[in-house]
Amino acid sequence: MMQRDAGRTVNATLVLALVLTLAQWLATPPAFAQVSSPMRGAIAIPDANAASPVMKQNTDRTQLGRAYRQQPPLIPHNIEKYQISLKVNQCMACHDWPNNVREGAPKISETHYIDRDGVALDHVARTRWFCNQCHVPQVAAQPLVENQFKSATEVK
Ligand code: HEC
Ligand code: HEC
Known part of the structure; x- marks a missing residue:
């Protein structure tokens, strides 16, 4: 009985740690966003670029x-x-x-x-x-x- 409860506490702590790590990872912008600009230029995702010249x-x-x-x-x-x-x-x-x-x-x-x-x-x-x-x-x-x-x- 005691052992099972201890197991549950360990599991809950582990899950909490994982959730926190994930939240922190999501909150940090990925490194590549800072170092290079995308080939499509500074255009918002939903907007379309002008067609390139023929x-x-x-x-x-x-x-x-x-x-x-x-x-x-x-x-x-x-x-x-x-x-x-x-x-x-x-x-x-x-x-x-x-x-x-x-x-x-x-x-x-x-x-x-x-x-x-x-x-x-x-x-x-x-x-x-x-x-x-x-x-x-x-x-x-x-x-x-x-x-x-x-x-x-x-x-x-
Ligand atoms: C899978 C790739 C491929 C395809 C598809 C292909 N070729 Fe080629 N072609 C080559 C390669 C590699 C060479 C150079 C080596 C050789 O002579 O096989 C070449 C050589 C040539 C040459 C130069 C011949 C010479 O003696 O200098 C001409 C002209 C040519 N191809 C025209 C065409 C035409 C027209 C078509 C379509 C009907 C075509 N090829 C399809 C790969 C390809
Ligand atoms: C009206 C005739 C004509 C048509 C149609 C034509 N070609 Fe050519 N092609 C030539 C001539 C002539 C040359 C030699 C260079 C020159 O005078 O432009 C050549 C050169 C080439 C060469 C370079 C061969 C070498 O050894 O460097 C390739 C590859 C080639 N043509 C592929 C094509 C393909 C692929 C098509 C179709 C999409 C095509 N050609 C349609 C006339 C034609």
Whole structure:
């Protein structure tokens, strides 16, 4: 009997201590709130930011360097109007052989004609259908956060 009561008192003290710790933790603002401002800027949670400006895509038309050997090359032209859907892939009008010869465009890599079982096909493999999953156009945007990225040749 005595022992059970003692057990209850210990339990109650423990619960009280936990509640107090939690209350104190909730009352202290987390450290990160003080050191950095959020990317969305000083905008209250329920308010919406103004839409960011639409950037003009790079249209240099010259090959952009690769940061490492296996990098999918970046797209040096505008792709806003080229549709890729389940049935249509307008990139292939210029980048598939033999169209690429007429268009003076680089042919998609031979790897793009090999399916996931290693079978060489006469058309682009389905695994490569959505080009912009790997190839991306460029815009002259400021980096969102500072970074010290170095290309594979720079770290050699
Ligand atoms: C009207 C023809 C045309 C269409 C359509 C087209 N491209 Fe291109 N693309 C080119 C040409 C030409 C080049 C070579 C550079 C240049 O002259 O712009 C090129 C270059 C590229 C390169 C760079 C290759 C390298 O080795 O550096 C990539 C990647 C690329 N295009 C991807 C795409 C993707 C993805 C699409 C569809 C969203 C697309 N292109 C649609 C004509 C086209
Ligand atoms: C899963 C990622 C992926 C997808 C999807 C993909 N590519 Fe690539 N592509 C690459 C990589 C990686 C390379 C460079 C290595 C290589 O040649 O395989 C490349 C190379 C290229 C090249 C340069 C070829 C050369 O010989 O210099 C062109 C052009 C290209 N891709 C166009 C396309 C087009 C157009 C599509 C859509 C039909 C497409 N790619 C889909 C990853 C991809």
